[in-house]
Amino acid sequence: MNGVLRHALLALLAEEPRSGYDLTQMFDRTLGHAWSARHSQIYPELARLRDAGLIRQVGAGPRDRKLYEATDEGRAEVRRWLTDEEPDQTFRNEAILRTFFLWLLPLEERRAFLKAERARRARLLDEYEEMAKTRVFETAPRLSSRIALEFGIRYERMFVEWVDWALPRLRELDRD
Amino acid sequence: MNGVLRHALLALLAEEPRSGYDLTQMFDRTLGHAWSARHSQIYPELARLRDAGLIRQVGAGPRDRKLYEATDEGRAEVRRWLTDEEPDQTFRNEAILRTFFLWLLPLEERRAFLKAERARRARLLDEYEEMAKTRVFETAPRLSSRIALEFGIRYERMFVEWVDWALPRLRELDRD
DNA sequence: AACAACATGTAATATGTTACATGATTGA
DNA sequence: TCAATCATGTAACATATTACATGTTGTT
Secondary structure, rough: OOOOOHHHHHHHHHHHHHHHHHHHHHHOOOOHHHHOOOOHHHHHHHHHHHHOOOOEEEEEEOOOOOEEEHHHHHHHHHHHHHHHHOOOOOOHHHHHHHOHHHHHHHHHHHHHHHHHHHHHHHHHHHHHHHHHHHHOOHHHHHHHHHHHHHHHHHHHHHHHHHHHHHHHHHHHHOOO | OOOHHHHHHHHHHHOOOOOHHHHHHHHHHHHHHHHOOOOOHHHHHHHHHEEEOOOEEEHHHHOOOEEEEHHHHHHHHHHHHHHOOOOOOOOOHHHHHHHHOHHOHHHHHHHHHHHHHHHHHHHHHHHHHHHHHOOOOOOOHHHHHHHHHHHHEEEEEEEHHHOOOOHHHHHHHHHH
């Protein structure tokens, strides 16, 4: 079995019972800076995991809320994934890709592009630092997420510093 | 028109005539740390760009080598993309995603996971620093790529430092 | 009563990967 | 002559996004 989303869902359902809606929100909020997924991808994936016996429904709530949790087979599969399968190293960042093409734009637009990125990143940095300060990280899953959050903080900080390094160099793209 | 790869190809063909093979190699080598693409995606995309009049064949070489370059419409389209369309902010990093699930593994395997990542990143850092030192960045497109490379260097360095921050904290995931 | 948030799904389309398929040229 | 690299493509499959579709519950 492969599929990153599939295993991420399995891992989240190994922690505690959650609904598709809960999972969607986790991707929107905490997991978003590492992986993204929409509800339209999550619900069919849950159905497949259920049919494969890797998760089972363990409760229901108001509206059509369905709570799932990982079965023993599911837990075993997550551990297998984490230990036996190499994480895919593919990195995609459209903003950095566009940086390669900055020379196609006039100076003012190049600046505007990087400044907009800087603003976005600075805003996220604030947000993540606020999370680190105010949230409670006491259980093992929360401490894990604290480690991931630290990556987010360092990433955004690095990004902002990189823009500050790049901005004064944009003028050079006009020489010759 | 949308599609990141499509516009990346267009931008690369706005610089100078290139073949599908050349473009594939650029993704394998320089562009790889910002966006990835395989030849099986590139060739059909080139055909579509050609049919849309955004690129045209300007030459041929040994074997079936076909050289393309952006037309005026193609150049206009790249600039429109760079200025009018917001870059997609989706970020995907499987290694960081897995960090959220580190608590599912025994201490030694958690350590092994992060150490393997550290080694990978340190190797890339060396590689990028070597590129920065030895390559020539004199034309506007090369200077742009130097700015993107700087991101790669800072990213890998940040990653290594983050692992060094995280490793001593892994033991805490066993408490309680 | 109205609105926001909760809650789950499907359909159509777009994007991306892996495997298949073929052949030419260059250098050792 | 052999192997590596150059060179282009297609097919099947997997993953991901956008739009469509529907209904409930809690709050103001």
